[in-house]
Amino acid sequence: MRTVLIIGIGAGDPEYITVQAIKALNQVDVFFVIDKGPRKDELAGLRTAICDRYIEHRSYRFVEIQDPERDRSGNHYRAAVEAWRQERMEKYELALLSELAPEATGGFLIWGDPTIYDGTLGMIHEIAARGAVELNYEVIPGISSVQALAAQHKIPLNRVGEPIHITTGRRVSEGLTPDQDNLVVMLDGDRAFRQLSDEGFDIYWGAYVGTEDEILVSGHLKEVKDELETIRADAREKHGWIMDTYILRRREP
Secondary structure, eight states: OOOEEEEEEEESSSGGGHHHHHHHHTTEEEOOOOOOOGGGGHHHHHHHHHHHHSSSOOOEEEEEEEOOOOSSSSSSSHHHHHHHHHHHHHHHHHHHHHHHHHEEEEEEEEEETTTSOSSSSHHHHHHHHSSSSSEEEEEEEOOOOOHHHHHHTTTTOOTTTTOOEEEHHHHHTOOTTTTEEEEEEOOOTOOOGGGGGGGGEEEEEESTTEEEEEEEEEHHHHHHHHHHHHHHHHHHHSSOOOOOOEEEEOOOO
């Protein structure tokens, strides 16, 4: 039976790799990776560097899977995501059938942690349930951008006795409830933080966390909002893409 390892490889720094992840990397015969185009070649280079650094044998190979196009028009968001997810899952299933021998081990390299806003685990679970590919799978946790961001800003994620709310930029743009005082915001392509500048929040922002291109900004959101927008736009222009996360913390009275 095929084995699939879903391996969290951290937020970007090769030294974020855990001992468990190194052991898992060395078990893999075929790595399945999503090709997101030349604009993200830097991420592909980091992935290759991690494998070169930690895998002791050279018998593994990479199989690239072309990422399906997703409707980003904003209309029918959930339906568009579900259609994109279904198409990607079918490509995964076909690749596992055609590229992974029945007794071999396949690997998916997941930036950060596989359980935080990444769909691979859910897709592999569904593929296994469908039964066209007989497989066992395991999940190896990784250091997420959330953990790395808090560490780089030298702050805890929580304040005493208060919850932490992990959400998306889309949800933030829909409005916050009065009890949402500590938020981790991911996947914010539309800069939802702009809508909160008068609500007494501090922001701890980071882009490309854990890489040589890491950028950190912190301060009272009302005061750093304009600077942050400029920095973010310049970084996107320079790299052709941006991967950022931030913590919002409502100021105590």
